[in-house]
Amino acid sequence: MKKIMNKAENFVDEMLEGILAAHPKELKITNDDLRCIVSANKTDKKVGIATGGGSGHLPLFLGYVGDGMLDGCSVGGVFQSPSADQMLEVTKAIDSGAGVLYIYGNYGGDILNFDMATEMAEMEDIKVVSVVAGEDVASAPKGEEGKRRGVAGIFYAFKIAGAKADELASLEEVQRVAQKAADNVRTMGVALTPCIVPEVGKPSFTLDETEMEIGMGIHGEPGIRRGALQSADDIVDEMLFPILEDLPYVEGDEVSVLINGLGATPKEEMYIMYRRINQVLNERGITVFKVYIGEFATSMEMAGASISILKLDDELKTLLAKPAHTPFFEQKQL
Amino acid sequence: MKKIMNKAENFVDEMLEGILAAHPKELKITNDDLRCIVSANKTDKKVGIATGGGSGHLPLFLGYVGDGMLDGCSVGGVFQSPSADQMLEVTKAIDSGAGVLYIYGNYGGDILNFDMATEMAEMEDIKVVSVVAGEDVASAPKGEEGKRRGVAGIFYAFKIAGAKADELASLEEVQRVAQKAADNVRTMGVALTPCIVPEVGKPSFTLDETEMEIGMGIHGEPGIRRGALQSADDIVDEMLFPILEDLPYVEGDEVSVLINGLGATPKEEMYIMYRRINQVLNERGITVFKVYIGEFATSMEMAGASISILKLDDELKTLLAKPAHTPFFEQKQL
Numbered sequence: 001m002k003k004i005m006n007k008a009e010n011f012v013d014e015m016l017e018g019i020l021a022a023h024p025k026e027l028k029i030t031n032d033d034l035r036c037i038v039s040a041n042k043t044d045k046k047v048g049i050a051t052g053g054g055s056g057h058l059p060l061f062l063g064y065v066g067d068g069m070l071d072g073c074s075v076g077g078v079f080q081s082p083s084a085d086q087m088l089e090v091t092k093a094i095d096s097g098a099g100v101l102y103i104y105g106n107y108g109g110d111i112l113n114f115d116m117a118t119e120m121a122e123m124e125d126i127k128v129v130s131v132v133a134g135e136d137v138a139s140a141p142k143g144e145e146g147k148r149r150g151v152a153g154i155f156y157a158f159k160i161a162g163a164k165a166d167e168l169a170s171l172e173e174v175q176r177v178a179q180k181a182a183d184n185v186r187t188m189g190v191a192l193t194p195c196i197v198p199e200v201g202k203p204s205f206t207l208d209e210t211e212m213e214i215g216m217g218i219h220g221e222p223g224i225r226r227g228a229l230q231s232a233d234d235i236v237d238e239m240l241f242p243i244l245e246d247l248p249y250v251e252g253d254e255v256s257v258l259i260n261g262l263g264a265t266p267k268e269e270m271y272i273m274y275r276r277i278n279q280v281l282n283e284r285g286i287t288v289f290k291v292y293i294g295e296f297a298t299s300m301e302m303a304g305a306s307i308s309i310l311k312l313d314d315e316l317k318t319l320l321a322k323p324a325h326t327p328f329f330e331q332k333q334l
Numbered sequence: 335m336k337k338i339m340n341k342a343e344n345f346v347d348e349m350l351e352g353i354l355a356a357h358p359k360e361l362k363i364t365n366d367d368l369r370c371i372v373s374a375n376k377t378d379k380k381v382g383i384a385t386g387g388g389s390g391h392l393p394l395f396l397g398y399v400g401d402g403m404l405d406g407c408s409v410g411g412v413f414q415s416p417s418a419d420q421m422l423e424v425t426k427a428i429d430s431g432a433g434v435l436y437i438y439g440n441y442g443g444d445i446l447n448f449d450m451a452t453e454m455a456e457m458e459d460i461k462v463v464s465v466v467a468g469e470d471v472a473s474a475p476k477g478e479e480g481k482r483r484g485v486a487g488i489f490y491a492f493k494i495a496g497a498k499a500d501e502l503a504s505l506e507e508v509q510r511v512a513q514k515a516a517d518n519v520r521t522m523g524v525a526l527t528p529c530i531v532p533e534v535g536k537p538s539f540t541l542d543e544t545e546m547e548i549g550m551g552i553h554g555e556p557g558i559r560r561g562a563l564q565s566a567d568d569i570v571d572e573m574l575f576p577i578l579e580d581l582p583y584v585e586g587d588e589v590s591v592l593i594n595g596l597g598a599t600p601k602e603e604m605y606i607m608y609r610r611i612n613q614v615l616n617e618r619g620i621t622v623f624k625v626y627i628g629e630f631a632t633s634m635e636m637a638g639a640s641i642s643i644l645k646l647d648d649e650l651k652t653l654l655a656k657p658a659h660t661p662f663f664e665q666k667q668l
Contacts, residue, residue, distance in 0.1 A: 002526045002543065002637060004603040006565045011602070014566075018605030021612040022625040058601040192336045209336065231340045232348075264598035266634045267392040267662075268345070269338040271352030278355040291356040300600045303336060303635065323666075328601075330664040332657075 003301070008198035012055045012077055019062065023327040026066055030093040036086050038072035038093045039065050047165045047174045048072065048094030049101045051158065052087050053110055054079040056197070057218060059328035060297040061104075064155070066326025069162035070103075078197050078300075079219050081109030087117035091126055099127035099171035103157050103178055105150025106134030129171060131178040133157050135185045135308070137246045138215025138224045149217050152260035152297035153185035153308040156320070163322035181316060186246050188239040189306030191216035192229065195263065195299050214238055218262065218299040232269070236276040239307050244284070249311055251285035256310045256320060258292040264303040267293065273305060289317060290334060337635070342532035346389045346411055353396065357661040360400055364427040370420050372406035372427045373399050381499045381508045382406065382428035383435045385492065386421050387444055388413040390531070391552060393662035394631040395438075398489070400660025403496035404437075412531050412634075413553050415443030421451035425460055433461035433505035437491050437512055439484025440468030463505060465512040467491050469519045469642070471580045472549025472558045483551050486594035486631035487519035487642040490654070497656035515650060520580050522573040523640030525550035526563065529597065529633050548572055552596065552633045566603070570610040573641050578618070583645055585619035590644045590654060592626040598637040601627065607639060623651060624668060 005011050016034045020027055030036040042048070052074035053061045062073045072090035074082035091100050100121065104110045111132065118128045133150035140147035161178035169177075191213045194203035204220045207213060212235070215223030230238070249255060257277060259270045270293050281288060289312055297306075312320065321334035339345050350368045354361055364370040376382070386408035387395045396407045406424035408416035425434050434455065438444050445466065452462045467484035474481035495512035503511075525547045528537035538554045541547060546564070549557030564572070583589060591611060593604045604627050615622060623646055631640075646654065655668035 002546075002563060004524075004526070004566045004569060004599065004639065005606050006567055011606070014609050015602045015605045018607070018609035018612070022605065022608050022627060056600075056602065058605075063601075190338075192338070212336075229336060232338045233340055235338060263600050264635055264637070265338065266390075266597050266632060267397075267629070268349045268390065268634060271349045271356065271392075272339055272345070273352070274356050275348050275352035278352070293356060295601070298600060300602060301598055301637065303598070305338065325666055330666065332659055332664065332666065 003198060005198060008201065011198040012075065015055065016075065019327070026327050030089050033086065033089060035075040035082060036089040037062055037065060037075060038090060041067060042071045042094055044096050045098060046096065046168060047098045047101060047171050048096065049103065049161050049165055049174070050090050050094060051103050052082045053105055054081060056300045057297050059295065063328030064158045064326055066324065068166055068322055068324030069158050069326055069329065078199070081113050084113040084116035084120060087113060088120045091117060091121045091128065092124065095126045101161060101171060101174050101178060102128060102130040103154065103161060104132060105154055106132050106148060127171060129175045131157060131175060131182055133182045135182065135187045136217065137186050137242050138188050139217060139221065142246055149221065151187050151189065151218055152258055152306050153187045155258060155296045156185050156310045157181045159324060160316060160319045162324065163319040166322065177315065177319060181310065184247065184311040184316065185308055186243045187306050187308040188215055188243055189262065189304060190214050190235055190239060191262065191302060191304040193264065193303040194220060195302040218297060232272045233276045236273050240277060240280055243307060243309055247311060249286055249309060254287045254289050254312045254317065256290045256292070256312060257288055258296060258308040260296040260306045260308065261294065261298065262302040262304040263295065263298040264301050265305050270305055277307065290320065337532060339532060342535065345532040346409065349389065350409060353661070360661050364423050367420065367423060369409040369416060370423040371396055371399060371409060372424060375401060376405045376428055378430050379432060380430065380502060381432045381435060381505050382430065383437065383495050383499055383508070384424050384428060385437050386416045387439055388415060390634045391631050393629065397662030398492045398660055400658065402500055402656055402658030403492050403660055403663065412533070415447050418447040418450035418454060421447060422454045425451060425455045425462065426458065429460045435495060435505060435508050435512060436462060436464040437488065437495060438466060439488055440466050440482060461505060463509045465491060465509060465516055467516045469516065469521045470551065471520050471576050472522050473551060473555065476580055483555065485521050485523065485552055486592060486640050487521045489592060489630045490519050490644045491515045493658060494650060494653045496658065497653040500656070511649065511653060515644065518581065518645040518650065519642055520577045521640050521642040522549055522577055523596065523638060524548050524569055524573060525596065525636060525638035527598065527637040528554060529636040552631060566606045567610045570607050574611060574614055577641060577643055581645060583620055583643060588621045588623050588646045588651070590624045590646060591622055592630060592642040594630040594640045594642065595628065595632065596636040596638040597629065597632040598635050599639050604639055611641065624654065
């Protein structure tokens with residue numbers, strides 16, 4: 001287990017101490033709980049936007065708390081949901097009377113706890129609505145979209161919702177655009193190596209030195225095909241074609257493309273992937289408005305990458321183009 | 335060799351095609367040579383700033399071409415210097431009569447070729463000056479600073495020089511502040527795993543499953559100690575203490591800290607490192623103005639990280655705080 005860490009049981013809290021020490025102007029804790037983190041600069045009157053989820057996915061989830069994106073995040077153990085109490089703490093801290101939107105990934109533990117937090121918040125007269133992101137086309141077939149796992153595409157829901165909330169839009173309007181972003185994004189990933197949960201100390205699955213798994217989730221959930229490592233172009237095609245056919249994305253569409261490194265994959269390889277994505281989209285008459293390439297939703301030291309495509313309309317494009325500033329994500333007006 | 339790529343011999347050019355396709359508003363090639371890349375938005379009259387070096391280090395070197403940083407970059411093969419002809423092409427493309435500053439790392443091949451390009455540029459009546467960055471304290475002892483390798487700290491020279499050039503300062507002034515940044519930064523790194531040059535197909539060195547190497551360079555150059563993997567705090571101390579003693583950095587100093595992931599190291603681990611760095615700097619009465627944590631100078635899929643510290647004065651602080659926008663680095667005014 002080759003990790004730069006101290007005791008495994010302190011992995012998450014020491015990470016959080018480091019994040020808070022590095023970004024004191026941007027982030028703070030709500031009370032004495034390191035796991036309840038909010039923006040140090042939330043605008044008053046604005047709808048609050050909260051997320052939460054397991055650790056081990058930086059920049060997800062905490063990394064998107066900041067100007068133009070999220071207002072707070074409850075932080076779980078590695079690959080574990082935070083508690084409903086922690087979600088409630090964050091909710092109370094970021095509500096200014098305009099209500100709170102939860103945006104989180106489609107995982108059982110998170111759904112259970114966010115539902116409970118919603119009920120608890122209502123008892124404190126805070127109005128809460130939710131958008132559950134699930135866009136991994138490898139995790140359930142078309143027609144069963146509600147069963148799909150949420151992965152890197154949730155970035156788009158955060159970005160779009162944050163930009164709308166900054167306009168002092170109503171809770172319903174912020175929810176509407178976040179849902180629209182979530183509905184118009186599709187993702188598929190490929191894993192080349194596993195990762196190790198610090199307190200477990202060994203990989204949750206193995207892949208041979210010449211193998212890859214197409215469609216694997218960011219916690220190592222099974223994909224749709226395991227086989228010999230293919231060329232970059234073939235890997236891209238095997239992920240991109242099902243994505244494009246699913247929504248579908250067709251000639252004349254304008255999109256944003258996100259290539260997400262899972263942790264150990266160099267940017268060089270992601271750009272080789274983008275070269276092929278660009279070829280395919282050009283061939284199909286699909287225009288690219290904005291490309292994001294980097295790490296957006298990782299699985300610690302897992303090697304591999306995912307491709308997400310967001311179909312844009314004028315509203316989504318305008319909101320995507322707005323500036324944002326968080327400790328992990330910076331964008332000037334496009 | 336688990337890489338997402340097509341043919342190894344096309345690794346660099348396909349990566350460049352991907353970068354140009356992803357960032358057409360920001361980057362362009364000077365002629366038909368993919369390896370000669372310049373900003374699409376260079377301000378006229380400004381001093382031109384160029385860098386160059388081997389591939390395999392993204393965002394270094396190419397990724398810092400853009401607003402507020404560099405104007406052009408010549409791109410070599412993986413871990414290979416670009417040619418003097420390519421450097422000259424970039425130089426000619428970015429000179430607007432105000433002269434050109436080269437900022438590059440202290441490696442034999444790069445020095446040879448940049449020196450040759452300087453002579454060739456002078457024959458074309460372009461004034462060229464250079465700053466050679468070398469700040470890895472593990473690579474040569476104090477007193478022999480001129481022998482030190484340039485690693486992630488070169489980011490600061492790029493950032494400072496770019497901000498000064500944007501003020502339409504003279505070539506001598508831009509060179510002066512770049513040199514000042516280079517003189518005031520120190521770095522040390524640790525490697526946990528090797529990386530593989532695509533056309534070689536096997537690691538250039540090996541590290542056991544429980545080993546690390548302190549002080550290793552970004553091309554796998556030998557470090558100062560190989561041994562059992564230590565705790566994060568011990569690793570940080572072994573790198574940070576020699577850095578602090580070298581310049582030295584003392585009570586009352588104000589600094590910027592850069593933790594650079596070498597490619598496969600998760601941000602979680604880098605923040606655990608920062609937690610300890612922050613403790614040590616606090617204990618020593620050293621104030622942190624700005625923290626950068628992420629990938630700045632990688633070695634493809636190598637696991638490990640480096641720590642760089644820049645000592646600031648009012649001038650460096652003002653220049654560091656200026657905004658920048660490149661395809662790989664974005665900063666709003668601090």
